[in-house]
Amino acid sequence: MRDIKKVTLPCGLPVPALGQGTWNMGESAGSAAAEVRALQRGIELGMTLIDTAEMYADGGSEKVVGKAIAGRRDNVFLVSKVLPSNASRRGTIAACEASLRRLGVEQLDLYLLHWRGRYALAETIEAFETLIRDGKIRQWGVSNFDTDDMEELRELAGGDRVQTNQVLYNLSRRGIEYDLLPWSIEHGVPVMAYSPIEQGRLLLQASVMDVARRHCATPAQIALAWVMRNPGVIAIPKTGSIAHLEENRASLDIELDAVDFEALERAFATPKRKRPLEML
Numbered sequence: 135m136r137d138i139k140k141v142t143l144p145c146g147l148p149v150p151a152l153g154q155g156t157w158n159m160g161e162s163a164g165s166a167a168a169e170v171r172a173l174q175r176g177i178e179l180g181m182t183l184i185d186t187a188e189m190y191a192d193g194g195s196e197k198v199v200g201k202a203i204a205g206r207r208d209n210v211f212l213v214s215k216v217l218p219s220n221a222s223r224r225g226t227i228a229a230c231e232a233s234l235r236r237l238g239v240e241q242l243d244l245y246l247l248h249w250r251g252r253y254a255l256a257e258t259i260e261a262f263e264t265l266i267r268d269g270k271i272r273q274w275g276v277s278n279f280d281t282d283d284m285e286e287l288r289e290l291a292g293g294d295r296v297q298t299n300q301v302l303y304n305l306s307r308r309g310i311e312y313d314l315l316p317w318s319i320e321h322g323v324p325v326m327a328y329s330p331i332e333q334g335r336l337l338l339q340a341s342v343m344d345v346a347r348r349h350c351a352t353p354a355q356i357a358l359a360w361v362m363r364n365p366g367v368i369a370i371p372k373t374g375s376i377a378h379l380e381e382n383r384a385s386l387d388i389e390l391d392a393v394d395f396e397a398l399e400r401a402f403a404t405p406k407r408k409r410p411l412e413m414l
Contacts, residue, residue, distance in 0.1 A: 136386050138180035141324050141368050143297045145273055149211050151362050152386060153183030154379075155328060155372035160194025166201075169374040173202035177209055179383045185300070185326070185370045187215035187248060188233050196236035204238060212237065213244040213326075215277060215300075216258075218251025225253075226261035230270055245271040246300055249278035249413070259292045273297045277326075280411040281314045284323070296323060302412050303327035303367070305336055305360055305402045309409035319366050329414055330369040331357040341401035345394045351385075354378070358385035360398060 140148035154176045159169045173184060184203070186195045196214060203210045214237070220229040230245060245265065247258055262274035276287065277300035287293040299318060303310055303325060310325065318325050336342055337353040346353045354371075361369045362385070371382050 138182075139362065139386060141366060143273065143324060144295070144322050145297060147273075149368065150181055150183045151365075151368050152181055152358070152382065153185060153211075153213075153326075153368060153370045154181050155370040156184065156186045156195045156199055157190055157328070157372050158195075159186075159372065159374060160191035160196070160198040165374055166198055168376075169198050170202045172374050172376050172379045173199065174206070175376045176379050176383070177203070177206055179380070181379075181383060182209055183211040183213065183368065183370070185213040185328075186237075187217075187246075188220070188229055188236075189215070189217050189248060193232070193236050196233055200236060200238040207239055211243045212239065213246065214242055215246040215248040217248050218253065221247055221251055221253045221258045221261075223257045223261045223264070226258055227265060227270075230265055234270060241269060242271045244273050244275055244297060246275045246277045246298070250283060255287055255293070256290050259287075259290060263292055263295075275299065275326075277301065278411065278413050281317050284314070284317060284321075288321070298324050298326045298368070300326035300328055300370075302329055302414055303361060304330045304332045305339075305342065305357055305398060306332050307412050308402060309405050309412055312405040312408050314411070315364070315366075319364075322366075324366050324368055325364075326368045326370060327361050328370055330361045330371050333414070339401065341397055345390070345397055348394065349388055351388055352381055354381055355385040355388055356390070356394075358382060359388040359390055362386075363390060 139151040265271040275298040342353045
């Protein structure tokens with residue numbers, strides 16, 4: 135098994151290119167124990183970047199993550215997100231403090247604005263910088279920002295300290311390749327890809343299944359390997375199953391070749407024009 139590939143954030147910190155998402159975790163008490171075990175197995179396998187948000191299960195996801203990382207905090211790169219409705223200066227700080235309590239930690243490694251809302255970006259940045267000064271977060275970033283949003287952000291005081299942009303990206307959602315991904319690469323801002331297997335919908339696509347058979351792999355592994363082909367992209371698939379977790383980890387052992395890329399390109403073509411940023 136290969137070591138986890140790393141992606142370097144603008145601050146110089148390397149993080150795993152394959153992490154763990156937690157969207158839909160914490161919604162059922164009956165599945166919480168399995169979700170905790172899966173996250174812990176992921177940490178053991180080097181998938182130490184864990185992404186959550188105050189929105190997920192109304193904080194329930196953060197509580198599951200908190201249980202999973204208890205006694206393991208030093209081995210985890212912890213990411214959470216503030217809702218845009220909370221993203222005023224005072225609201226961002228209060229939301230972060232609430233997330234810290236649910237997670238049972240003193241500091242987040244990365245705190246993201248979940249998407250743009252009614253509050254001015256400058257106000258949210260000011261709150262992020264206050265949280266850094268107070269030792270409650272190490273770095274900050276954004277989520278669901280299109281190219282014009284990123285350009286506007288970087289023009290603001292402190293906006294050039296953005297560490298990542300978390301967006302929807304997978305074989306069937308390639309719109310960011312037209313302008314946002316090239317912009318991100320040019321400016322050294324890694325993209326964090328959520329729903330990299332399209333919530334399982336890619337697994338039944340004939341072209342993905344064909345490539346998987348060529349590699350004696352699973353469709354999920356092919357979809358993940360494709361997303362991570364770019365050195366500036368981090369994938370954060372979600373699973374509450376240890377078997378699927380280990381399957382995801384093995385995607386790092388797959389090397390797609392020109393034949394694979396051509397087959398996938400025929401089925402999922404590179405965008406030829408600007409598309410509105412997609413979200414789930």
